Amino acid sequence: MNIVVCVKQVPDSAAKVVVEEGHITWGDAPLVINPWDEYAVEAALQKAKEHGGKVTALGLGKEEETEALKHALAMGCNEAIMISDPALVRIDNLAAAKAIAAAIRKMDEVDLVVFGKQAIDSDTGMMAAQVARLLGLPALTLVSAIPALDPDSKTIRVVRSIEEGKQVVEGKLPAVISVGKDYGEPRYPSFMGIRKAARATIPVWGLEDLGIEAPSPVVLWSEVMNPPVRDVTTEIIEGETPKEIAEKLADKIMAEKVI
Amino acid sequence: MDFDLTEEQSMVQKMVRDFAQKEIVPTIKEQDRKQEMAPFVIPRMGELGILGACIPVRYGGQGMDYISLGLACEELEAVDTSLRVVLSVHTGLCALTLLQWGTEDQKQKYLNPLAKGELVGCGAFSEPGAGSDFANIVGSAKRDGDVYVLNGEKMWISLANVADIAVVTMRTNPHAEKLSRGLTTFLVDLHSPGVTRDDIHGKLGVRAGSTGWISFQDVRVPVENRIGEEGEGFKVTMSSFDNGRYTVAAGATGLIRASLEASVAYAKERKTFGKPISNHQMIQAKIARMSRDYEASRLLYLRAGTLKNQGIRNTRETSLAKWVATEASFNAASEAVQIHGGYGFSDEYNVERYLRNAKGAMIYEGSNEIQQLIQASYALGYRKDKPLRRELPAFDEEYWQEENL
Ligand SMILES: Cc1cc2nc3c(=O)[nH]c(=O)nc-3n(C[C@H](O)[C@H](O)[C@H](O)COP(=O)(O)OP(=O)(O)OC[C@H]3O[C@@H](n4cnc5c(N)ncnc54)[C@H](O)[C@@H]3O)c2cc1C
Ligand SMILES: Cc1cc2nc3c(=O)[nH]c(=O)nc-3n(C[C@H](O)[C@H](O)[C@H](O)COP(=O)(O)OP(=O)(O)OC[C@H]3O[C@@H](n4cnc5c(N)ncnc54)[C@H](O)[C@@H]3O)c2cc1C
Secondary structure (H helix, E strand, O other): OEEEEEOOEEEOOOOOOEEEOOEEEOOOOOEEEOHHHHHHHHHHHHHHHHHOOEEEEEEEOOOOOOHHHHHHHHHOOOEEEEEOOHHHOOOOHHHHHHHHHHHHHHOOOOOEEEEEOOOOOOOOOOHHHHHHHHHOOOEEEEEEEEEEEEOOOOEEEEEEEEOOEEEEEEEEOOEEEEEOHHHOOOOOOOHHHHHHHHHOOOOEEOHHHHOOOOOOOOOOOOOOOOOOOOOOOOOOOOOOOHHHHHHHHHHHHHHOOOO | OOOOOOHHHHHHHHHHHHHHHHHHOOOHHHHHHHOOOOOOHHHHHHHOOHHHOOOOHHHOOOOOOHHHHHHHHHHHHOOOHHHHHHHHHHHHHHHHHHHHHOOHHHHHHHHHHHHHOOOOEEEEOOEOOEOOOHHHOOOEEEEEOOEEEEEEEEEEEEOOOOOOEEEEEEEOOOOOOOHHHHEEEEEEEOOOOOEEEEEOOOOOOOOOOOEEEEEEEEEEEEHHHEEOOOOOHHHHHHHHHHHHHHHHHHHHHHHHHHHHHHHHHHHHHOEEOOEEHHHOHHHHHHHHHHHHHHHHHHHHHHHHHHHHHHOOOOHHHHHHHHHHHHHHHHHHHHHHHHHOHHHHOOOOOOHHHHHHHHHHOOOOOOOHHHHHHHHHHHHOOOOOOOOOOOOOOOOOHHHHHOOOO
16 A cells, blocks of 8 residues: 655644734744644554555645654654745645645555645645545545555545534545544654654655646735734623522523623 | 754654643543552553663663653653653663663663563662661671572662562671772562562652652572672662752753743733733742743753763762752742642642642752752862763764664
8 A cells, every 4th residue: 555644734733823014923833743634644554554555744845844744754654755845835725735736646656645634724624625636536534434445446435524423435546535533542753763753854846846837826815914802701600509500691691682 | 062952852852742741631630639650651651662762772772862861851740740750760760770880681681671661660779767878778788699688678769669670779798998888789679579568658749659668578689680899889879860860850840841831821811900910020020930940950951961972970960950950840839839829729720739749859869958068069179070880871873773683
């Protein structure tokens, strides 16, 4: 099996992301692997172990921003590739999907492409579907389990966690999947993996390597601003019995015209 | 000295942080109340390689450097002191003593399983009657053919009830000219006949950890388990402390950080006199002091770790790092409780636990009074380090990480 797992680098979830002079900044907070992508790496590594084969981590970003790829290597991925090009700075989601799809096309015979369900910075959750569409592959998103996968007959069955409940779907390989939290806790990087990752040099693929033109964005960020500050006050409603508290709460809600 | 972390060190730090945050934070308050270590903790630390992080791969370890050990301690104690204590005694007092003083056979037989977490180790030096005045211990070891026969009691021993093996120093020569010359160190299998042990309950802090006593009654220890030469026990023990103290210094730095982070979060949220208490200058002074102490303590332990990596004797620097960081951590935790007002006094918040835990580190691994005596004696020129017969080996990446020997 040849598995590609796409990982994105995002500001640490504890970072405070704000707009300063029209630019988004997270101060000096560290960049980390998008937490959802850790589940994707976990799924990819498990499947590679079960069926043999290798896992390649694929990232897109500035050449030096390799933390996410190194984290994926330290977790156990066999290789990592960074897509980076000055023309890919500040692009939109679709343009990024085009670059990623081109990189996957460049690799030989990929059986499975794995994404995290969304990225915690842009939060669109569209990347897996977009890349699948560009590659003409089935998109199986929001996967919480992969009960069956057969590289010989080229089939995959997954459980999707959707709002309405669980859904079991089957598809043909190669396929693109996106993985959510229900998949199970991702492993930590091992020390051996850390040593390997720290030494790895990650090949960089630019537009020329991918053989594509600079994708032109369809979405432009003409202006970004901080959300208005909301003044929140908390009031604890007390009472002798739950009934009394509930009644007081109901009165309050009416009085405040919440409903 | 370059205090920037390497990529490898940063990844180790993040990995240990993730482990502690994800797996320990959810249950630590409960374990502290129950005065028990959760049974999964040590096996899990072994499985993840944390117990052997800085031991060469050839001896079953993970091949990281001594700074990585310090970083792991900082991350662990930022969650709970009991976790860091495991590294202090298992790795600091036991495994590193073997790495420094052990014969090749001893390393193969004991360091290997220790590094992998298949055996848990501790260091048993203090006695009911002698802690600071360590040269005055009375526990004895008498040679009888191919074995030494050990008798005596060790007190306040971390992991007493959990460990499989212990580095133990006993008196072999009651007639030595100097008390300190009559001591010898051994590696003792704690499952041997004649060993009894138990935990001490009712401790002020480190309640989620094991601290206890170990009694030796005619315990027969083979001669090949002697660490170093007969009469060399004082030196062996003091070099164990150079490593144990380092982990304590790094851990205490983590406790300062935890106190600082809790204080910052609370101070921004809590309002008095119409504004967040973080806007009151007296609260700011406390926060300022915690930040200062965190940075200073961190630099001091990183310096000690750098010296260890370079194979340079660091008794003075390590002792200073331990003294500064543990005193500052007690202060930081106390001020964190203060900032939390009435809530800080309750175990609904973590800061009261930080305060109780911080006190121990001012006592163990050489009390802070002893650290001051050490610092003074260097400053006054009363003390000079003489080279040891066996020094802690410098970190050599190639040697440390060589595989498939
Ligand atoms: C939680 C915990 C874990 C421990 N774990 C271990 C362990 O794993 N292994 C181990 O061997 N021991 C361990 N100890 C024991 C610890 O090392 C001793 O408690 C410590 O060395 C102090 O010895 P003591 O308790 O006998 O106090 P004492 O030596 O009796 O000292 C009492 C007080 O007098 C002060 N004092 C002593 N001499 C002087 C002096 N010359 N000048 C000024 N003041 C002085 C001391 O600083 C202290 O404040 C642990 C202790 C604790 C609390
Ligand atoms: C064991 C115990 C028993 C108690 N018993 C009683 C009792 O019998 N009756 C009773 O009424 N209350 C009692 N209390 C409550 C106690 O009086 C309050 O906890 C105390 O007044 C602090 O208030 P707080 O906890 O709301 O902290 P806060 O007022 O929120 O203060 C938090 C921190 O901010 C500091 N701070 C606040 N304002 C400023 C400022 N302007 N400048 C600088 N620093 C500032 C405080 O000193 C504190 O360090 C008790 C508390 C405890 C812990």
